[in-house]
Amino acid sequence: MSIQKPSIPKGTRDFGPAVVARRNYIFGIIRRTFEKFGYAPLETPTLENLSVLTGKYGDEGDQLLFKVLNSGDFLKDVTADDLTNEDGKATRRVLPKVAEKGLRYDLTVPFARYVVMNRGTLVFPFKRYQIQPVWRADRPQRGRYREFYQCDADVVGTDSLLCEAEIVLMMCEVLNALGLTDFTIKINHRGVLRNIYQALGGEGRESDLFVAIDKLDKIGRDGVTTELRERGFSAPVIDTLFELLSVSGDFQEKLERLLAGFVTAGVEADHADGYKGLRELGQVLELLRGFGFEQFGNLEFDPTLARGLSYYTGCIFEIKINNVNMGSVSGGGRYDNLTGSFGLPGVSGVGFSFGVDRLYDCLEELSLFPEGAAATTRCLIANFDADNMTAMLPVLRGLRAAGIASELYPEPAKLAKQFKYADGKGVAYVLLQGSEERAAAVFKLKDLRTGQEQTLTLAQVVAALA
Amino acid sequence: MSIQKPSIPKGTRDFGPAVVARRNYIFGIIRRTFEKFGYAPLETPTLENLSVLTGKYGDEGDQLLFKVLNSGDFLKDVTADDLTNEDGKATRRVLPKVAEKGLRYDLTVPFARYVVMNRGTLVFPFKRYQIQPVWRADRPQRGRYREFYQCDADVVGTDSLLCEAEIVLMMCEVLNALGLTDFTIKINHRGVLRNIYQALGGEGRESDLFVAIDKLDKIGRDGVTTELRERGFSAPVIDTLFELLSVSGDFQEKLERLLAGFVTAGVEADHADGYKGLRELGQVLELLRGFGFEQFGNLEFDPTLARGLSYYTGCIFEIKINNVNMGSVSGGGRYDNLTGSFGLPGVSGVGFSFGVDRLYDCLEELSLFPEGAAATTRCLIANFDADNMTAMLPVLRGLRAAGIASELYPEPAKLAKQFKYADGKGVAYVLLQGSEERAAAVFKLKDLRTGQEQTLTLAQVVAALA
Known part of the structure; x- marks a missing residue:
């Protein structure tokens, strides 16, 4: 054995005793909250078959999957011809011959796989939480790691909006317990976005609008207007867009003004359900009132909230800590068909996730770790x-x-x-x-x-x- | 996305809510015990550089490491010539070109790496525990998994035998708390084995004797005798061996009889220290008496205990649950030079580990899980x-x-x-x-x-x- 100066891979971290204790403090609060709301723990393997993971996260996701080399003679099926890269497809040709397993990329796909594999024995609605690391071969940078924990809670097998209301309660309970009082839970509904697309005559062109709206924070109204004009939307249509996006008032007022705006803009009721998105958001609000929820000041209906993941179909959520300059610390939403790609269609569910690394940084920046946290x-x-x-x-x-x-x-x-x-x-x-x-x-x-x-x-x- | 029937890789497991709760019950008892004895938590990354892992577990271990494919164009340095396998070395040639990271194989090597990388800031003696999964590309079979948890506690930077005595206390405390009362902690010392080799004139041939003695359980005295005769040991020498191995009595009596046996057999005092192994075992016994330890009935000095790992140099331990047909549920020992291969020589330490899967199976077989365990x-x-x-x-x-x-x-x-x-x-x-x-x-x-x-x-x- 030669002597070497050891190191750890880029984007990974050792957690020494003080940091572990502080991370466990956060995990403990999240875990206890999930359990108090009836979510039960699930753990899935680090290694998943690539057949399960591939194609679930888009092309970029497939690139970012860590693939594990087959053991033994991993070259046995590889030929010299496979290496010829004139067509630029050598890695694509060789990959399935040398690797059939990969590292967990998120907790949602393994959860869907677990539900499908165990559908015969699970009791539905199935409420599970999962706190485990995931791996992404992303370019490491400040605050972005290749190995990091996710804390997910999902319930599948019910359409009840009680789940959405309880997600708001859980989000508040965790943040309150951590001492993070100055936060905003943004909520929207994919149906509302769909109706806005309709108001703009953009049906079938959702992604154009989606991309543009998502940039509102960065490039402002003028930038978004320019972009939409370039994509062929007319000035009056864009005015309608901003009118809808900028409704003011509290949650209830926004709901009503947006509904009136839809009617004025001649937007048709969303499918057979009427303005389903607005109606469901109203019901979530009603349920929260029924709970005696007191933190409406922290809850904001934001019609511009889009969320990146393609599988959301209903309510969507995102949390921002207001006095810290950082992205969202939590997010989630409802999906209609998470298990469809594994052969089990029609299982609706809703879930959300906390980002522990960001919560950790917030607590540190605001000096909110209690003294006893470092056991x-x-x-x-x-x-x-x-x-x-x-x-x-x-x-x-x-x-x-x-x-x-x-x-x-x-x-x-x-x-x-x-x-x-x-x-x-x-x-x-x-x-x-x-x-x-x-x-x-x-x-x-x-x-x-x-x-x-x-x-x-x-x-x-x-x-x-x- | 085509519809597929999902599965998980061989040797891996999903843990549903009831199993997670029971596993957490075991982890909780182990964690609380470690912490009560002043061990602090450490977590290291799942991904380690192969330069850190390779060569630490023997040739077989290197084979069993899971290697992670480099991201991006992993083939960029591989040539058609590399694939030529006439010399049987194609995989060995290609491996370092396509994979530079692997999955954690145990918790000891990452611990040694951590100590070396952080030697400037750590306070010694450094006592850490670590409860994390490890991965081995072993052939899966009943009770043997490719992904499984280890629970290790180690202290480095002190030679004090207080650590050995406390390992016995921790082992008892964990098993008592789990309700596993019928167990045997076997203890031996590598120095005692070394002296036995000397008694047989086997200095320099330790491994022959080692392998033979390790089979005593399986092939009995006759089998071991045959094997040693074939390897050139004489009948009187073998008689001496069995006389030494079969000393009877309690811990103290065995120590004394073995010492007398060494003297009779003309074994020289082990290095400058005298019969260091026997003396140290006696000191551990003395410390346990000082603690008011009451479970001497569960502690057995077993001169035949060898333990597989090559890096042990002092006391070694192993626990067997007597009324369950299963291998050891815990083991450990002292090592003189764990961090030497990373450029930090002379850091002595001692550690041990619990096998959670085996403890789980014992508790299940003996119906020892408390009702409330499934939170x-x-x-x-x-x-x-x-x-x-x-x-x-x-x-x-x-x-x-x-x-x-x-x-x-x-x-x-x-x-x-x-x-x-x-x-x-x-x-x-x-x-x-x-x-x-x-x-x-x-x-x-x-x-x-x-x-x-x-x-x-x-x-x-x-x-x-x-």
Whole structure:
């Protein structure tokens, strides 16, 4: 074995003790919220067959999948001809011969696969949450990693809008618990967007409008107007668009004004259902009122919200933390046919996801991590010499039996070194029993944050630390 | 997208809600024990550079590493000549050109890499635990998976035998907490094995003896004798071997008899330290006595214990559950030079690991999972009709505010269907408010395990479920 300077792959991270503890703090709040709302945990394998993953995330997604080399003689089916790249298709030809597995790219496709494979035994509606890492061979950059966690909750097998209302409740509950109070939950409905397309005579050209509207934040109204003119939309039509997009008022007022706008613009009722999107959003609002929901100030109906994923068909959600310059920390929506590509059509569902890395950065930027989040040893017992060490063993055992995370410094050493160890590890207390204390059957307990020292009996030490 | 019947890769598993809850029960006990003993959590990336992984697990291990295909044009450096396999080395030639990353194979090598990369900032002794999956391209079979979890705890930067004694304590604490009372912790020391080799004149031929002794369980004394005779050991020497291996008595007696045996056999004191292995085992025993350890009946000094991993140099451990037919559920040992191959020599450490899949199977076989382990919704509120659904929203919110995991059936449906849902999901209680109960401002609470039904006010319901 040659000596080497080790490194980790680009876009991956080691999480040391302090960071793990803080991440677990976030995971814990999300997990407890999901469970309180009746979502049950699911875990799927890291390795999925490429036949399951490929074609689900668009061409770009297929490129970003991490593929795992077949084991053994992975070259056995590859010929020299396969390598000829005059047609630019060599990798496409060779790939299926050398790799049949890939790394999980998101938690949604594995969830759909699981539902289809277990449809015979699952109880529907099936509510599951899943907190696991995913992998994307994206170009690493600040805040974008190749290995990162997603926290998803989805329910499939019901059309009930109760699920949408509860997603709003869960989003609020998690953010409130994390202390992130200044946030906006944006909500929209794909049906509303569809109606807006109709108002613009854009049926069948949704993607053009979609792309343009999505840029509103960046290029403003003038930019979007120019782009739409270039794509052949007339000035009056574009005026109608902005009229619809810019309805003002609270949730209810926007719903009503948008409905009036649709009627004025001569938009037909969306399919047989009437203006389904607006109606469903109204019902979600009604359910939230029924719950006694109090955070309407954090909820915004935003007709310009589009969301990237193609499979959404109903309500869509997105959360932005207002006082932090960062993309959305959570998003989701309803889909009609997630399991269709695996041969199980007609299973409607709705789900959402938290981005833990972004939540982490928000909490750090706003100094919202509680002090206790970095769980570590609470008490270090000093080790003076072999005799003292022996005497401290039952003391150590007693502290642990009382549930107090404790350590005895593993060998006799200078006190300064032992205190340095405690400091470096974030230990709160050091317990000492020198010969004087031993004679009196007491201990010195030093609080490392305040520097205060108390002389206590063992029972008092346990009481002070428990 | 063509419709396909989805599957998961061989040797991988989906964990549904009930299994996740039971696995988390085991993880929780292990985690809490590690933390109580001052071990802090570490997480390393799934993807490691192959330069870090290769050569650390022997030739067979290198074969079993999952390699990840480089992204983009992974063929760009591969030539037709590389594919020529007349020398049988085509895969070896092509591999480094198409894959530079692999999946984590164990938690020890990533830990060593982490220590070396962070040596400037870590506080030593560094005590970390790590609970993460690993991947091995092994032939899948009953109880052997390609993706499975390991739970490791290691401390590096100290020679103190306190660590060894505490490993015994942690092993007992975890097994006791899981209810696995009938177990044996086998302990040995590589120095003892080395002295036994010397007694047989086998210095430099350790591996021959090692392999033979390892088979004692399977082929018995006669088989081992035959094998050693074939390898050139004489009959008297083999007699000495079995005399040493078969010392009887408790831990202390075995230590003393083995020491006497070494002297008789003319074994020289192991290096400058005297019979270091025996002496260190004696010190571990002494420390356990100092702790007031009470489970000496579960601890066995087994001079035949060898352990497979080559990097062990001191004490070695292994746990067997006696009343279950299964391999060891935990093992570990001390190593002198884990980080040497990464350029940091002389960092001694000791660690051990629990095999969660085997612990799971033991608990299942012995019916030791507690009832509450499958955390799920505690209360389902029945949904009679739209009015009733609206009335139940604040009730649902109140239950959750009291920390009770609750659901409202998402749409009005036949009661039988709703009860079937609750049953299938393992929900303990169903709460109903028909028109009669509503008029009286009370609820019916049905316990699904006993079938008992109570009529209660909301406050009483909360009290009953909290």
